[in-house]
Amino acid sequence: MNVSEPEPSSTLRAFWHGASRPSLVAAVGAILLGLGQIAVAAAILTTERVARFPLGFLMEDAFDYYGYVTQQALKMSSANGAPPTVVLFGTSASRCALADHDAFGRRLGEAVGRTVDFRLLATGSQTLWEASAVAEHLPADLSGVVLVEISPWRLGAGPERLRELIEQPRLGLDSRILRDAARAEGFEIPEPTGRYLIDHGPFLVSRRWTLLRNALFGPPKYSEVPRNTHHVVDEQRMLETVEVMEERMAAFTEGGAQAAPVLRELVAELRRRPGLRVALFQSVVHPRLLGIYGDRYPAYLEFSAALANELDLPLWQPGTEARLETKDFRDWIHIYTRDAQDRYADALANELVPILTTTTSGAGS
């Protein structure tokens, strides 16, 4: 403030002068305040503190499953003594196939005679690297079953997909498996510091307005199924998007099962938890795609069966068991009829209950 300036004649004018005239005190103070807020946020937002945020706090809306799964993983990592748990890693196809997740968990609990915690940790187009990142956060004493969805697309995901995940992470989770894979591909990935803002800056900063809104008005209500899942895609749109499915299969047939090593790492990570059993299951497949894929789908099935055998894991096909038909699908990937969802839940539960029974009776893996 210029000291040679004449004193303002009224209190209001003095206030206005102070607020509107350039001032060294205000300029330095503003820089300290602005940068200080960032420094304080970086210092106090540890991973442990973020894990204590109310569930849903990182969600932009009811369908932000990346924020939801991130928080679930962080919360599970610090929770010990959890009841027998069934965890499902998968994509939106599995999320839509199991529409009523709470009812599915209750059903499993009734079948084995004790409370079963069912955690559907599926996210849209989830890769096996992302599943691994979540798996690394499961507590060491967790018991139960982990279900891992596989598909040509999931097993065919290669370095390009990995690059996308590194440049624009969808989950805010540290992952040794992802770091190792990225370094093997030549990316420079620093070790995590434990400071969430530093380790997951893009994930957290992209949610800055979401965090503010959720702090003021509370987190959004979680929706079990994605937006528009009851809207059936018309034939024109189906024909327009069949290329997407072709590309997904091509990722496997042309690129090979590039993500098979990630699946091996994921299974090894899960097996570090003695109370957990692991099972693979095939993603649902639209009956029309079987004709479009031709010989490629049986070849994929043969490969995935061999891979499951190598890993000594059961491989289930709940979609086949549920006898899914064209009319059950709203698009190429997602089933939407309640009847189909019930049949799918039946098929999955039929496979799951025997293995869950042995696990909860203390047989372990």
Added chain:
Amino acid sequence: MRRFARWLGVAIQLLVLGQLLFVAVSQMYVVQTGARIFRYAGF
């Protein structure tokens, strides 16, 4: 009183500029990193 009012004005200026700087820095970070909340497009 006038002195207090002037410093109150400076404080208000400091707070507003500080918040704007905070928002600007975070926005620059978003632009630089391409950070965004991923939305699964589905079909």
